[in-house]
Amino acid sequence: xAGVTQSPTHLIKTRGQQVxxxxxxxxxxxxxxxxQQALGQGPQFIFQxxxxxxxxxxxxPDRFSGHQFPNYSSELNVNALLLGDSALYLCASSxxxxxxxxxxxxxxxxxxxxx
Amino acid sequence: xxxxxxxxxxxTVSEGASLELRCNYSYGATPYLFWYVQSPGQGLQLLxxxxxxxxxxxxxxxxxxxxxxxxxxxxxxxxxxHWSDAAxxxxxxxxxYGNKLVFGAGTILRVKS
Numbered sequence: 001x002a003g004v005t006q007s008p009t010h011l012i013k014t015r016g017q018q019v020x021x022x023x024x025x026x027x028x029x030x031x032x033x034x035x036q037q038a039l040g041q042g043p044q045f046i047f048q049x050x051x052x053x054x055x056x057x058x059x060x061p062d063r064f065s066g067h068q069f070p071n072y073s074s075e076l077n078v079n080a081l082l083l084g085d086s087a088l089y090l091c092a093s094s095x096x097x098x099x100x101x102x103x104x105x106x107x108x109x110x111x112x113x114x115x
Numbered sequence: 116x117x118x119x120x121x122x123x124x125x126x127t128v129s130e131g132a133s134l135e136l137r138c139n140y141s142y143g144a145t146p147y148l149f150w151y152v153q154s155p156g157q158g159l160q161l162l163x164x165x166x167x168x169x170x171x172x173x174x175x176x177x178x179x180x181x182x183x184x185x186x187x188x189x190x191x192x193x194x195x196x197h198w199s200d201a202a203x204x205x206x207x208x209x210x211x212y213g214n215k216l217v218f219g220a221g222t223i224l225r226v227k228s
Contacts, residue, residue: 004158033214042119042205042218043159056215090158094214102147102166102209104216106159 002027004107006091012113013081021076021110025093031055032074033104034066035090043090049074050096078112086114117142119206121219128196129227136191136222138206148189149207149216150180159205165189176200201226 005024013019025032031050035043045058049068068074072093078085088111092104118141128134140146147166151159163174170182180191189206203223207216 031214033216035216040220042207042220043216045215045217048214058215092159092216102214103149103161103164104214105161106151108158111156 004091004093004105006089006107006110008110009108010111010113012115014115015081015083017081017114018077018079019081019112021078021089021091021112022073023076023091023093023107024073025091026105029093029095029105030072031094031096032068032072033092033094034074034076035092036060037088037090037109038084039087046076081114083114086112088112117146117208117210117217119208119217119219121204121206121222123222124220125223125225127225127227130198131195134191134193134196134200134224136204136206136224138189138191138219139187140189140206140208141187142208142210144210146208146210148180148182149209150174150178150189150191151205151207151218152176153203153205153221155202162191162204196224196226198226198228200224 033048034046037043048056052068063079065077088109090109091107094104120139149164150162165182203221205221206219
């Protein structure tokens with residue numbers, strides 16, 4: 001049973017660039033959420049995708065956008081990168097509309113460094 | 116708005132000693148509560164969860180947590196800590212059917228031999 005996978009593992013970008021991170025949910029899951037974890041902090045919710053639509057969004061600017069594909073995988077895009085965007089980006093998946101909807105399984109994360 | 120407070124940034128315990136990590140939440144309705152563990156450079160692993168029912172919940176790796184509504188707390192416990200338990204522990208809350216998780220700042224556990 002494949003868990004949540006993310007790519008790439010690490011990424012280095014410079015200010016102003018754009019980045020795309022990818023996530024494949026756990027087998028059988030249809031909902032993907034993205035979190036940003038800055039150094040020394042807990043993860044913060046960015047947004048959630050279900051049925052290829054953004055369903056919930058946290059307090060993040062429009063520079064952060066996403067997409068979900070028909071196979072339930074997802075991308076997180078960040079434009080005009082700032083130094084403060086350096087963080088571990090975590091993807092989590094769950095199964096919508098079930099008792100287990102609130103139980104999210106996390107991937108290993110993508111470490112983004114902005115120079 | 117929901118919030119989670121983990122009062123202890125760092126905790127050091129001796130191997131074999133008992134452990135309690137504190138978590139307090141702020142949420143008006145019945146919360147869904149979680150404890151996750153994160154090893155360095157890794158993602159989050161779910162230790163246990165509370166949705167409803169028995170307020171003492173058992174999780175993996177010998178951990179348990181007790182939900183106390185009157186104190187708005189969900190403290191994590193383990194009777195005997197192993198060196199492999201050294202990691203960062205996060206308490207999180209979500210609203211019923213809301214799914215979005217709100218995390219505390221985490222507690223770093225160090226285990227001394």
